Amino acid sequence: MQIDISSVIIGLASLATFAVPIGYDQYKVKRAKSRAKKQFLDTSANVGFQYDSYDILGNSAVIGIGKNSEELLYVKNDTDHRLIELRNLTSCRSYETQDKIVADDGSHRNMKEVGIRLTVSENGKIKLPVFEGRDGTQRGNESIVVEQWISRIASAQKSLHQGIS
Numbered sequence: 249m250q251i252d253i254s255s256v257i258i259g260l261a262s263l264a265t266f267a268v269p270i271g272y273d274q275y276k277v278k279r280a281k282s283r284a285k286k287q288f289l290d291t292s293a294n295v296g297f298q299y300d301s302y303d304i305l306g307n308s309a310v311i312g313i314g315k316n317s318e319e320l321l322y323v324k325n326d327t328d329h330r331l332i333e334l335r336n337l338t339s340c341r342s343y344e345t346q347d348k349i350v351a352d353d354g355s356h357r358n359m360k361e362v363g364i365r366l367t368v369s370e371n372g373k374i375k376l377p378v379f380e381g382r383d384g385t386q387r388g389n390e391s392i393v394v395e396q397w398i399s400r401i402a403s404a405q406k407s408l409h410q411g412i413s
Contacts, residue, residue, distance in 0.1 A: 284308045288323045295331050297321045303397070306379045306390060311397060317404035320366075322376045330376070332368060334408055339367040340401050342394045343375065362390045364397055 281304050288310035292299055297319060302312030309324045313334075323329040343365040349357045363377040378397075379390040 280308045284310050284323075287326060288312065288321070291323045291326075291329050292321055295321070295329075297331060301400070303393070305377075305393065307377055307381070309377065311376065313400060313404050317407050320401060320404075324377075330374060332366060332374065334401065334405050336369045336371075337366055337401070337405060338369055340398050340405075341365050342391065342398060362394060364394055364401075366401075 284304050288299075288302060288304075291297075292312070297312075298315045299312040299321065300315045300317070302310055302321075304310050307324075309322060311320070311322050313320055318334055320332045320334055321329065322332070341364070343361075343363055345361045347359045349359050351357055360379070360381065361377050362379045363375055366374045366376065368374060378394050
């Protein structure tokens, strides 16, 4: 059996057409998660936050609850973070917004934001985005992640109030 070298080259080139973009995308996602985790750990060390659990969200932000369930830390990037005391929290709900944006080429795009809306007695309303981007680029689990964190926040608040009593 004879192997045609040009067929092998065409086959490898065809395979690379799909493998390289997929591999690069996976590399970018892994690097973004690693960077987000490092920012969260650095920020928590800087503000004196001892985390019990944390999650890396779809928008490369990280959210975590403190060991003593008294605080919530949300880190978006090096300069954007929020440390919220749960005893001052009056409500916790999900939110979803859609805005129509006109791109440079004149086309219309729907931008979507899904997240957690906290009402704090001293600061008013605080939005913690879980997903930000074009409509249709969601993974599909954003509402599940939001509901899980609302539940975690509610149980941390409950344990905090039981500890005070």
